[in-house]
Amino acid sequence: MKQKIFAFNFGFTLIESLVAMTILITAILGPMSIAANGIASASYVRDQTTAFFLAQEGLEYVRNVRDSNALTTPPLDWLTGLEACVSSSCTIDPSNNAVTACSGACPAVRYDSATNLYGYAAGSETNFVRTIRITPTVSGTEVNVSSMVTWKQKALGERSTTVEETLFNWHK
Numbered sequence: 220m221k222q223k224i225f226a227f228n229f230g231f232t233l234i235e236s237l238v239a240m241t242i243l244i245t246a247i248l249g250p251m252s253i254a255a256n257g258i259a260s261a262s263y264v265r266d267q268t269t270a271f272f273l274a275q276e277g278l279e280y281v282r283n284v285r286d287s288n289a290l291t292t293p294p295l296d297w298l299t300g301l302e303a304c305v306s307s308s309c310t311i312d313p314s315n316n317a318v319t320a321c322s323g324a325c326p327a328v329r330y331d332s333a334t335n336l337y338g339y340a341a342g343s344e345t346n347f348v349r350t351i352r353i354t355p356t357v358s359g360t361e362v363n364v365s366s367m368v369t370w371k372q373k374a375l376g377e378r379s380t381t382v383e384e385t386l387f388n389w390h391k
Contacts, residue, residue, distance in 0.1 A: 263372055267380065270347060270368040273328060273337060274382040277351045277366035280313045282386060289390035297388045298362070304353040305362075311351050314338045325350045328368075346370045360388045 281301060288295040303309040303320035310319050310326065314336050328349055331342030347370045354363045364386055369379040 259374055263375065263378075266346075266370055266372060267378070270370055270378075270380045271382070273347055273349050274366040274368045274380055276313060276337075277311050277349055278364055278382055278384050280311050281351065281353065281364050281366075282384075285386055285388075294390055297390060298353070301353060304351050306352075306354060308350045308352050310339060310349060312338045312340065315340055321350065324348070356385070362386050 284300050285297050288297050288299050303318050308321040327344045328337050328347045329342040330345050349368045352365045356363050365383045367381040372378050
């Protein structure tokens with residue numbers, strides 16, 4: 220009488236194991252890569268939005284000074300208080316009503332977490348640099364105001380956003 224020997228092969232072959240590992244790694248890395256890109260994009264959008272609002276704030280300050288000068292009695296020259304910005308770069312700190320000429324590169328904007336305000340006097344240094352420049356286009360009646368904010372984005376390097384507006388001496 221002959222006996223039959225049954226060999227039970229439990230387990231996986233090397234190729235089956237490699238295929239299974241490849242599928243698992245792909246299934247894990249795909250969503251992780253998408254999540255990482257989403258986080259990086261959210262960080263970029265947050266910084267870009269902050270930069271745009273800082274640039275807009277610079278323009279609004281210049282416009283406010285122009286309008287306030289026209290409303291004084293007697294009216295002041297329309298660019299009084301902004302001389303540091305005419306044909307050169309300057310910083311504007313609206314919370315302290317300070318306009319300062321930049322000698323070389325302008326300093327980084329600071330964020331004061333106690334007041335939730337951006338400025339130059341107090342707080343921790345941010346990665347944003349705001350540069351205001353007023354360029355006369357028609358002598359005495361028209362200027363081009365440029366407010367540029369630059370910042371360093373981790374993966375993308377230095378980025379910038381610029382807001383420009385033409386202002387007129389409407390009081391004259």
